[in-house]
Amino acid sequence: xxxxxxxxxxxxxxxxxxxxxxxxxxxxxxxxxxxxxxxxxxxxxxxxxxxxxxxxxxxxxxxxxxxxxxxxxxxxxxxxxxxxxxxxxxxxxxxxxxxxxxxxxxxxxxxxxxxxxxxxxxxxxxxxxxxxxxxxxxxxxxxxxxxxxxxxxxxxxxxxxxxxxxxxxxxxxxxxxxxxxxxxxxxxxxxxxxxxxxxxxxxxxxxxxxxxxxxxxxxxxxxxxxxxxxxxxxxxxxxxxxxxxxxxxxxxxxxxxxxxxxxxxxxxxxxxxxxxxxxxxxxxxxxxxxxxxxxxxxxxxxxxxxxxxxxxxxxxxxxxxxxxxxxxxxxxxxxxxxxxxxx
Amino acid sequence: xxxxxxxxxxxxxxxxxxxxxxxxxxxxxxxxxxxxxxxxxxxxxxxxxxxxxxxxxxxxxxxxxxxxxxxxxxxxxxxxxxxxxxxxxxxxxxxxxxxxxxxxxxxxxxxxxxxxxxxxxxxxxxxxxxxxxxxxxxxxxxxxxxxxxxxxxxxxxxxxxxxxxxxxxxxxxxxxxxxxxxxxxxxxxxxxxxxxxxxxxxxxxxxxxxxxxxxxxxxxxxxxxxxxxxxxxxxxxxxxxxxxxxxxxxxxxxxxxxxxxxxxxxxxxxxxxxxxxxxxxxxxxxxxxxxxxxxxxxxxxxxxxxxxxxxxxxxxxxxxxxxxxxxxxxxxxxxxxxxxxxxxxxxxxxxxxxxxxxxxxxxxxxxxxxxxxxxxxxxxxxxxxxxxxxxxxxxxxxxxxxxxxxxxxxxxxxxxxxxxxxxxxxxxxxxxxxxxxxxxxxxxxxxxxxxxxxxxxxxxxxx
Numbered sequence: 001x002x003x004x005x006x007x008x009x010x011x012x013x014x015x016x017x018x019x020x021x022x023x024x025x026x027x028x029x030x031x032x033x034x035x036x037x038x039x040x041x042x043x044x045x046x047x048x049x050x051x052x053x054x055x056x057x058x059x060x061x062x063x064x065x066x067x068x069x070x071x072x073x074x075x076x077x078x079x080x081x082x083x084x085x086x087x088x089x090x091x092x093x094x095x096x097x098x099x100x101x102x103x104x105x106x107x108x109x110x111x112x113x114x115x116x117x118x119x120x121x122x123x124x125x126x127x128x129x130x131x132x133x134x135x136x137x138x139x140x141x142x143x144x145x146x147x148x149x150x151x152x153x154x155x156x157x158x159x160x161x162x163x164x165x166x167x168x169x170x171x172x173x174x175x176x177x178x179x180x181x182x183x184x185x186x187x188x189x190x191x192x193x194x195x196x197x198x199x200x201x202x203x204x205x206x207x208x209x210x211x212x213x214x215x216x217x218x219x220x221x222x223x224x225x226x227x228x229x230x231x232x233x234x235x236x237x238x239x240x241x242x243x244x245x246x247x248x249x250x251x252x253x254x255x256x257x258x259x260x261x262x263x264x265x266x267x268x269x270x271x272x273x274x275x276x277x278x279x280x281x282x283x284x285x286x287x288x289x290x291x292x293x294x295x296x297x298x299x300x301x302x303x304x305x306x307x308x309x310x311x312x313x314x315x316x317x318x319x320x321x322x323x324x325x326x327x328x329x330x331x332x333x334x335x336x337x338x339x340x341x342x343x
Numbered sequence: 344x345x346x347x348x349x350x351x352x353x354x355x356x357x358x359x360x361x362x363x364x365x366x367x368x369x370x371x372x373x374x375x376x377x378x379x380x381x382x383x384x385x386x387x388x389x390x391x392x393x394x395x396x397x398x399x400x401x402x403x404x405x406x407x408x409x410x411x412x413x414x415x416x417x418x419x420x421x422x423x424x425x426x427x428x429x430x431x432x433x434x435x436x437x438x439x440x441x442x443x444x445x446x447x448x449x450x451x452x453x454x455x456x457x458x459x460x461x462x463x464x465x466x467x468x469x470x471x472x473x474x475x476x477x478x479x480x481x482x483x484x485x486x487x488x489x490x491x492x493x494x495x496x497x498x499x500x501x502x503x504x505x506x507x508x509x510x511x512x513x514x515x516x517x518x519x520x521x522x523x524x525x526x527x528x529x530x531x532x533x534x535x536x537x538x539x540x541x542x543x544x545x546x547x548x549x550x551x552x553x554x555x556x557x558x559x560x561x562x563x564x565x566x567x568x569x570x571x572x573x574x575x576x577x578x579x580x581x582x583x584x585x586x587x588x589x590x591x592x593x594x595x596x597x598x599x600x601x602x603x604x605x606x607x608x609x610x611x612x613x614x615x616x617x618x619x620x621x622x623x624x625x626x627x628x629x630x631x632x633x634x635x636x637x638x639x640x641x642x643x644x645x646x647x648x649x650x651x652x653x654x655x656x657x658x659x660x661x662x663x664x665x666x667x668x669x670x671x672x673x674x675x676x677x678x679x680x681x682x683x684x685x686x687x688x689x690x691x692x693x694x695x696x697x698x699x700x701x702x703x704x705x706x707x708x709x710x711x712x713x714x715x716x717x718x719x720x721x722x723x724x725x726x727x728x729x730x731x732x733x734x735x736x737x738x739x740x741x742x743x744x745x746x747x748x749x750x751x752x753x754x755x756x757x758x759x760x761x762x763x764x765x766x767x768x769x770x771x772x773x774x775x776x777x778x779x780x781x782x783x784x785x786x787x788x789x790x791x792x793x794x795x796x797x798x799x800x801x802x803x804x805x806x
Binding site: 028038039040059060061062207208211212215216219221 | 345404405407408409410411412414415416
């Protein structure tokens, strides 16, 4: 009898320690968010979410193309995914991810306040912000060069801007690919490739990061950068010598996406993070922290200084088309420019 | 045999050679290890520099854009793929660490940075872009893996050295034993030979130089044995030529041995026998003569041969004289100048009295008895013997021709009262042999010029 009690206690003790270990392990793991946003900005959203929910978030910044490639790599590996949420970056990457089954379908209640064209109808991804492509120009550098401020895409082909332009690499960066897809949708694929081939001779550097050309412009290293307007405005607000110009012919835009990675071990926490970033509360943070992203939630405030689409010539950018033709476009761009991972 | 332990020379040599080899090999190993350690450290430093440079290049955009988190997986991958790297850190331009990756231990044999203090190589690479330094990358590479390998190698070298030491000493011991054992056997045999043991064969089985030495030594043993057998056989047979020895010497020899038997003398087909009983002459027979008559016949023989035969046992006693009287009597029978000159080579020789010659000094005790045997002429001649005068001078003093003195000198020599010195009186007569043994007289004796007969050849008559 005594032995029986002892044995029972022992079994309970072992089971208890197992549960304890499991609980401890689960409790200690943070929600892993990979983001295409700049790290300081993404950290603000993460901390805000942590304060609200108590769920720890680990943020890792990567370019959109790299994030997508990493997700594919993890899907094919036996160990499973280490990422819970993908946050930020143009939606064409999310469209590709949804087609490849990389995301969990989740219809967030916050989607009711988001325009239908800014999210996947099946719930694989949703738009968290909008941003248009623009030119970042350094007026002082342009003045030194004796060049006028470029106002259209054609101005960038001026031979006097040789080595004075930078844009993100379309292969690794969502920003870079948005520029490529925008031009393709504006000019047609062949003309766009010809244009980019001509532009290539003026390009100093294809950066991995989409916002990097803006910083180079701000630092006076180059005269012109091609990037999202909200990043240009952010640098300007930080005090850099930089102006934002929208090309007259029209420009494309991005729908910044968010999605839950399929196979995540923290689905509930991931859903809560998605809900938060789709909510007006979450997107109000753009304005609160001086960012210039346009919120997708119609209830959220538009940041002061941000340029609404209605005030510029924004084309009907087709995210799905961009996603479908991504491989072809990238291949043609690489063969035209000779660039793979940047100059 | 008292054999004190000595460290064999072969063991010394082999140990010395072995130690030299050991020192050289250990030295070379030490130098090689030291050089390898240096090169390894350089290699690690170069690798660290390369990694730091690559990270610095990769970090340009993240550092410029403050996207340090994007470096975390990269640093983790580098840390995981390089076993020597234990810590990577990316610092901003103010030197503040913004992102790092440290090896936390685990399934690989690596140590955390805290454990490798003093065993690391640190490399720093600047992050330079657009004419500006944006930050630095610091890479810490551990040398612990190498230190472990070196310690293992050192242990192996020590182990090999210890085993080699043991094997070397064992080999040296076996080798020296293999060499020393036959040498010791030879030494033992040489000791036996020196003690007169010629019967124990020298049996050392070896095909090398030691074997050759053993064969030579065995040959020497066999030769010695044969020689001694021959000598013994001749000694036992006691035979020879009278022309060489002279009868008084032969008789004295037979007497000295206390022999019993017959001394057979033969000359030109004539044979006679002198019988000895316990060394004393008791009988003699020659032709139809016996006793002293027969014995004295033999004294005048110039030549002939003799042989002692123990089988000829005396059956009677015909002679009852004591030894000096018997010899003196025989010597008085000799009147042959050829016999005299066989003993006295020159009239210029200096006769010596036993007073100056301790080799016949024991006769002195009985000199009075001997002198009583002498006649007046003989006594007079003996009185002139002073170790200075030559025979010629003695003859002049006696007023006789020198050759007339020869018989007296011969008789005195035969009984042992006088020795004849060969050097002449004009060359320092009167030298005392006893007083100055290193003088000319001794040199003359040593050079063989002093006539030793009969006493030197046959021993002491008085014994």
